Amino acid sequence: MHKAHHRTFRELKQSAESCPLCALFVEELEKRNPKYDYDQTYDAGDLRGIYYSGQHESPKNRIKETDPKFLTGLIMNCQNYSVTVDICANEDSVAATAQDVSGRPIRPVGDFRRAKGWIQYCLDNHSRCASRALNSQNPSIKSDWRPTRVIDVGPIDGSREPRLICDSGNFGQYVTLSHCWGNAVTVKTTTETLPAHKQQIPLVELTRTFRDAVIITRNLGFSYLWIDSLCIIQNDAKDWETESARMADIYGNSAVTIAASSSENSRVGCFFYRDTNPPVALNYPSSNRPAGVVYVTRPSKSFEETVNSGPLNRRAWVFQERLLSRRILHYGKDQLHWECQETCLSENGHEVLADHYYKSDSILSSTTISASHQVEQGSLYKDWYEMVEAYTQRRLTRDSDKFPALSGLVNVFARLSGDRYVAGLWERDLMVGLLWRASYSEQPRLQRPPVYRAPSWSWAALEGGILFDSDVSRADFALSDLDIAIRLAGSDPFGMVASGTMTVSGRLKQVEYRVVSESLEYYYSPMANMSDPLYSDGEKIGTASFDEAGTRGQLYCLEVCTSYLNNDEHTVDRQLALILKSISTDERYCRVGTASLSPPFGPAKRNGWFYDVPRRRIIIL
Numbered sequence: 001m002h003k004a005h006h007r008t009f010r011e012l013k014q015s016a017e018s019c020p021l022c023a024l025f026v027e028e029l030e031k032r033n034p035k036y037d038y039d040q041t042y043d044a045g046d047l048r049g050i051y052y053s054g055q056h057e058s059p060k061n062r063i064k065e066t067d068p069k070f071l072t073g074l075i076m077n078c079q080n081y082s083v084t085v086d087i088c089a090n091e092d093s094v095a096a097t098a099q100d101v102s103g104r105p106i107r108p109v110g111d112f113r114r115a116k117g118w119i120q121y122c123l124d125n126h127s128r129c130a131s132r133a134l135n136s137q138n139p140s141i142k143s144d145w146r147p148t149r150v151i152d153v154g155p156i157d158g159s160r161e162p163r164l165i166c167d168s169g170n171f172g173q174y175v176t177l178s179h180c181w182g183n184a185v186t187v188k189t190t191t192e193t194l195p196a197h198k199q200q201i202p203l204v205e206l207t208r209t210f211r212d213a214v215i216i217t218r219n220l221g222f223s224y225l226w227i228d229s230l231c232i233i234q235n236d237a238k239d240w241e242t243e244s245a246r247m248a249d250i251y252g253n254s255a256v257t258i259a260a261s262s263s264e265n266s267r268v269g270c271f272f273y274r275d276t277n278p279p280v281a282l283n284y285p286s287s288n289r290p291a292g293v294v295y296v297t298r299p300s301k302s303f304e305e306t307v308n309s310g311p312l313n314r315r316a317w318v319f320q321e322r323l324l325s326r327r328i329l330h331y332g333k334d335q336l337h338w339e340c341q342e343t344c345l346s347e348n349g350h351e352v353l354a355d356h357y358y359k360s361d362s363i364l365s366s367t368t369i370s371a372s373h374q375v376e377q378g379s380l381y382k383d384w385y386e387m388v389e390a391y392t393q394r395r396l397t398r399d400s401d402k403f404p405a406l407s408g409l410v411n412v413f414a415r416l417s418g419d420r421y422v423a424g425l426w427e428r429d430l431m432v433g434l435l436w437r438a439s440y441s442e443q444p445r446l447q448r449p450p451v452y453r454a455p456s457w458s459w460a461a462l463e464g465g466i467l468f469d470s471d472v473s474r475a476d477f478a479l480s481d482l483d484i485a486i487r488l489a490g491s492d493p494f495g496m497v498a499s500g501t502m503t504v505s506g507r508l509k510q511v512e513y514r515v516v517s518e519s520l521e522y523y524y525s526p527m528a529n530m531s532d533p534l535y536s537d538g539e540k541i542g543t544a545s546f547d548e549a550g551t552r553g554q555l556y557c558l559e560v561c562t563s564y565l566n567n568d569e570h571t572v573d574r575q576l577a578l579i580l581k582s583i584s585t586d587e588r589y590c591r592v593g594t595a596s597l598s599p600p601f602g603p604a605k606r607n608g609w610f611y612d613v614p615r616r617r618i619i620i621l
Contacts, residue, residue, distance in 0.1 A: 021281040028083040070102030094292030104349040109271040112219040118338045128341045140173040149231040161200040174224035176254040177213045178321040182265025190235045208269035245492040247408030257325035261310045262333045270331035303352045306332035316394040321406045381429045385468040399449035405443045407494040422484045424459040431477045437545040439465035455500035456591040475561035481505040502620045507559045507610040542597035556580045559610045587618045
């Protein structure tokens with residue numbers, strides 16, 4: 001459908017004074033380009049037509065390849081700009097019952113019918129959401145597992161204040177909250193406030209996000225709510241460590257998680273002002289039914305904008321909370337979104353593309369942890385590396401939380417793999433895990449935090465996004481007799497680390513690193529050390545990816561693996577190595593980066609760059 005709507009923008013704006021549809025288009029155009037010159041006389045553009053769910057996407061991007069296409073909006077092209085508006089219909093309308101229009105009106109924030117409907121449908125129909133392997137993999141964890149403490153939210157009429165319940169055997173199903181702390185959490189449970197919180201926690205004293213979570217829990221028909229700052233004793237280090245280690249069970253066994261997905265801190269809340277302007281009503285003809293009505297509305301933010309790119313999803317602690325939860329209600333600025341193990345929905349009825357749903361944040365979905373799924377070790381480790389890559393892009397308020405904020409997921413992986421966890425890596429796949437490097441996607445440099453977090457060979461030693469080299473499955477690994485010693489900082493086997501060493505046998509060789517530029521400006525620039533040349537006897541043999549800027553001193557390469565050209569064992573394609581720096585005279589080193597080596601010719605090309613050095617036993621701190 002292409003139709004010239006108005007000849008000029010001036011005409012379009014004049015029509016908007018009496019036509020609600022034109023007014024809606026003008027409003028959206030001015031949002032896109034508020035400085036547009038409406039005195040221009042060229043064509044205002046075409047009312048180009050309609051668009052359907054999935055019409056611009058290939059079938060692989062849809063959650064179900066057989067999903068039908070529904071009318072979801074109108075498009076107007078105006079010179080260099082294209083604006084869209086949404087179309088929706090009430091559930092009982094002709095357009096909806098005929099399955100012509102998928103869009104639905106967004107309800108007021110106090111209307112919980114759609115959220116309750118999603119929950120009930122999931123409970124009745126989604127077998128993968130009902131049973132999770134984090135329970136079935138461990139018979140000691142039962143489906144009626146309960147946290148140490150929860151908040152009794154009180155009756156829906158608010159006649160009784162919330163209070164803290166400390167008897168895990170004496171309450172029913174509970175709801176969890178996922179939120180950004182920021183610096184706004186003022187009410188916390190401490191050893192001093194614990195007795196008072198058992199009596200009551202006045203609603204008026206809670207920050208807005210906590211108040212909204214209590215109201216949501218009541219209206220969804222649940223009596224109990226788990227909030228970290230109120231259900232963990234914040235000034236008791238032992239209690240904090242114990243409860244933090246239970247995140248897999250706390251979020252994995254909750255009936256539903258309330259996610260304050262658009263809130264930067266706990267003062268913002270879950271309920272936002274929603275557009276109260278009436279939608280534009282249009283007649284909707286039907287060939288075999290009485291004419292109905294559809295509504296044209298302002299476009300709402302998508303699941304991708306609200307959830308995947310929202311402020312909550314940038315928080316490191318939330319990463320595992322989202323993955324471990326069976327069901328999530330995402331409260332966005334202008335609509336509600338639903339996420340569970342089997343589907344993902346938006347309140348306005350628009351589909352969520354599979355690329356936005358089944359991404360790294362959903363790797364621990366049902367196929368990975370369902371009780372009936374036979375876990376493959378190689379696939380499991382690949383999932384782990386993808387999750388760590390996503391996790392390291394997220395922010396922590398406290399540097400020391402790097403391991404605790406991931407311990408719930410580690411708990412699940414340990415149950416599934418039966419492997420030993422060593423400072424962010426897995427012992428049986430250690431040589432692949434060692435080959436991490438800076439990603440340079442959001443920040444060009446890894447930063448060393450002021451507190452010790454992990455040995456230098458662990459990605460957790462530094463702050464910033466990292467990548468793993470996944471193209472090593474057919475390589476020959478060179479390290480042997482690995483002995484990992486980890487000293488924990490507490491009792492949680494997946495928690496904070498006090499120290500760690502790796503003793504290993506391998507071939508070590510000194511390498512030359514030439515500074516590309518001596519200027520201080522380059523030395524501290526984003527480009528420095530990203531892919532720097534490495535030399536041996538004056539010949540370039542490969543490139544380095546240094547962990548931190550300004551690496552200096554005598555450097556060594558430790559051979560990790562070798563791959564061969566066209567599977568010819570007499571022609572080396574490349575070798576991957578750790579770059580080490582000596583820190584003592586007794587064979588002790590620390591990691592400073594990784595290297596990709598491709599010797600140009602001669603014996604090194606046939607046998608690898610390390611062919612002429614003997615194996616030795618070293619310690620990496």
